[in-house]
Amino acid sequence: MAGMATHLITGAGSGIGAAVARRLHERGDELVLVARDAGRAKEFAARYPGARTLVADLAEPDRISWALGHQTLPDRIDSLLHSAGIVDLGPVGELTPKTWRHQLNVNLIAPAELTRLFLPQLRVARGHVVFVNSGAGLNAHAEWGAYAASKHGLKALADSLRHEEHAAGVRVTSVYPGRTASPMQAKVHAQEGKEYDPERWIDPESVATTILTALDLPRDAEINDLTVRPGR
Template sequence: MSENQEKTKKVAVVTGATGGMGLEIIRDLVEDHTVFALGRNEEKLQELAEIPGVISIQSDILADVLERGGVEKLSQLGHVDTLIHAAAVARNYSVESSSVEQWRAHLELNVIVPAELTRQLLPALRAAKGQIIFINSGAGTGAHPGNTIYTASKHALRGLADSLRKEEAGVGVRVSTISPGPTDTEMLRGLMQAQGIEYRRELYIEPKEIASAIRYVIDAGSSTQITNVDVRPRIELGDIK
């Protein structure tokens, strides 16, 4: 790649890069972006850093975004073409079994961090007429008893995305939600194990399919935006005999 091409290459920022979907998302994005990959797992960050075009950043994103005023390596970015919020926490709590601390943990990481990081990067996103993508969940609509805190946080995230889309429409920033169903990740494995449910990997969506959905959103023509993409397994879990 020439020096001029490098200067004009698109820039992507991905949170939750060391989670179950992160690697596949970044592998796809790096084809036409320089990717700033934020995560906590050092081993996976080192794996990501070996991919040409990936800048891995170890980050306690809660502290960096909510207490320190942002991620230092992102503060000087003049433009951000794609911002993907994939960091999340999910635990099985009903209203009865929950605590204030558990509510705060879910709402801070799943809602407040993406809102605040977006605010911090808005000048760079506006400069690029960029794309913001929130990774939501099938839990973002409907009721999921026994998983109430996570469900409520994902409902809030959908409200954030839909309102932000209207706020930013006049300056050319596009806002989309990707809503995966059960996807083969460590997060889902933990939820299943906590409920005593056998984890059958073959029943769940492969993470690369989420990356494909993101690519579909990014590549939409300039006259439109894809507001939400529901990604479901070929057979819904409740329909398996």
């Protein structure tokens, strides 16, 4: 992406999203960061000087359109980076509809809704949509049913979008990181009753590097699916 590109990012508060936001900010690109509330938006504005913020709660996808309708939206978006996500483990025999819905809302329906709302800008810019998926988007293990279902769904969303928007010049990339050292991973370990050692897992910076590679690829090519596994 030559010149100043504008990136709309969810999940910039921690993990992979934070690593990507910091790298793009350091190189002088424009950031539009989605924050769940005004307090979080103030944190983002302080952490990334010059970045714009939009307040929308991804846990309530039905309200995103209304929330954004009361804020000034960017005219141009070169990339939409979906890196927000939540995880709640549990066996199918114990997962409640509330737990299913919460993960589906944040991990799948909210990205679908944000994509719908910003597609006009993405088409104009011949932009790029990046979905930070998960190894669980390709394989579902015991106790990962609801999370994996949301991430399998995210793969379907990305694949459909890619076919639909290819003629408009919109690129679509899914990234499937293995376990990454992040607050989410610490929570997963707590739920699994295991000790958390960040050294064993992928550094979010390494995943950020793969995402920037996809974004910066010349227009003659598109990375569709990118699987990133722990190297140690």
